[in-house]
Amino acid sequence: MQQRWDFNEQQQAALKTLIQDLVLLESPSGDAVRIRQVMNRLVEESAAVPNIEVEWQEQGGQPILELHRGQSGPLILGHADTVWSVGTIDSMPWREENTEDGLRIYGPGILDMKAGLAMGIYAIRQLAENIPFDFLVTPDEEVGSGASRSVIESRARDAALVLVLESGMPGGALKTARSGVGDFVGEIIGVESHSGLDPDKGASAIHEAAQQILWLTTLANHVLGTTVNVGTIAGGTRTNVVAGQVTLGIDVRVQTSGEMHRIESTLAHPPAFDKHTRVQYRGGFNRPPMEPNPASTRWFDRAQKIWRHDTGEELLGSRVGGASDGNFTAIYAPTLDGLGAVGKGAHARHEHIEWQFVRPRIMLIAELLRAAGSQHQ
Numbered sequence: 611m612q613q614r615w616d617f618n619e620q621q622q623a624a625l626k627t628l629i630q631d632l633v634l635l636e637s638p639s640g641d642a643v644r645i646r647q648v649m650n651r652l653v654e655e656s657a658a659v660p661n662i663e664v665e666w667q668e669q670g671g672q673p674i675l676e677l678h679r680g681q682s683g684p685l686i687l688g689h690a691d692t693v694w695s696v697g698t699i700d701s702m703p704w705r706e707e708n709t710e711d712g713l714r715i716y717g718p719g720i721l722d723m724k725a726g727l728a729m730g731i732y733a734i735r736q737l738a739e740n741i742p743f744d745f746l747v748t749p750d751e752e753v754g755s756g757a758s759r760s761v762i763e764s765r766a767r768d769a770a771l772v773l774v775l776e777s778g779m780p781g782g783a784l785k786t787a788r789s790g791v792g793d794f795v796g797e798i799i800g801v802e803s804h805s806g807l808d809p810d811k812g813a814s815a816i817h818e819a820a821q822q823i824l825w826l827t828t829l830a831n832h833v834l835g836t837t838v839n840v841g842t843i844a845g846g847t848r849t850n851v852v853a854g855q856v857t858l859g860i861d862v863r864v865q866t867s868g869e870m871h872r873i874e875s876t877l878a879h880p881p882a883f884d885k886h887t888r889v890q891y892r893g894g895f896n897r898p899p900m901e902p903n904p905a906s907t908r909w910f911d912r913a914q915k916i917w918r919h920d921t922g923e924e925l926l927g928s929r930v931g932g933a934s935d936g937n938f939t940a941i942y943a944p945t946l947d948g949l950g951a952v953g954k955g956a957h958a959r960h961e962h963i964e965w966q967f968v969r970p971r972i973m974l975i976a977e978l979l980r981a982a983g984s985q986h987q
């Protein structure tokens with residue numbers, strides 16, 4: 611183990627200021643100007659890192675920032691966008707609260723993931739000059755990463771390890787498996803007719819939809835962790851008209867790529883219970899599932915040792931239903947997710963971080979980068 615880091619009061623205050631600056635620079639997805647300001651603040655803060663190179667790209671009008679040293683170093687992944695619109699800070703201000711569990715800090719986007727970005731910068735500052743790294747900051751994670759996905763994937767292909775700065779679970783657990791998320795729309799076309807005069811001439815899209823919904827629920831698999839939720843339904847015009855059209859909105863979550871392919875191929879050829887209706891499912895999986903594998907499990911074991919050494923506590927790994935950019939990278943490189951701040955309320959008004967986790971988390975990120983970076987030389 612390397613010399614342990616003295617996280618003195620001055621450094622703590624400087625880190626808090628950086629996190630506060632990032633939170634106050636509100637940066638909703640799609641606001642390229644503000645997202646660039648957040649990235650600029652990170653560039654400024656990383657200036658002291660020896661031999662660091664700063665690279666900017668633009669994809670779909672959105673900036674992507676890459677801070678790196680050397681080639682093919684371990685990849686650190688973060689996003690500068692949040693789900694909060696500009697002005698949220700007025701009703702959800704930066705607030706520090708001392709609780710019996712320690713200091714909590716509230717603010718829009720602090721947990722997801724302004725604090726994580728700042729911690730990433732502090733972690734690379736810990737590294738000796740000969741350790742390579744690649745810190746990629748994207749602008750659009752909260753809206754599915756359409757602009758940045760290809761860059762993320764290409765960097766993950768070159769990386770021995772990917773560390774994702776999404777928030778950890780309460781208590782600090784990492785996210786070692788994530789569901790793949792499918793977003794489908796079912797379109798059912800029937801034949802309209804007068805419900806009293808010509809009922810037999812019609813084919814009800816609503817009656818068909820009822821059968822389709824029951825069929826969709828049979829696609830779930832509790833053993834393999836596949837869930838299917840028909841979350842929205844719209845259609846029909848009047849009670850005395852046989853319905854000509856129905857639209858279903860469907861959320862599917864899978865834990866394995868096998869299940870992802872099964873759902874995709876099943877929905878591509880749906881049954882029609884009433885042969886006079888037409889049924890079609892559009893859409894697909896925004897992100898594949900993040901599945902643990904032997905390589906990521908070895909890195910997780912390593913993370914547990916570091917955590918135990920630094921905190922005396924056990925580091926747990928947990929499976930979560932939500933997806934992140936870790937879902938993209940896990941296909942190409944061992945990925946540990948949830949390395950960022952620890953707290954509660956991502957995407958909620960009580961969003962906050964717990965300060966006591968900040969230091970051990972930075973140490974953990976730095977130690978993993980060191981291990982992966984020295985392997986690669």
Ligand SMILES: [Zn+2]
Binds near residue numbers: 689722723751934
């Ligand atoms: Zn996030």
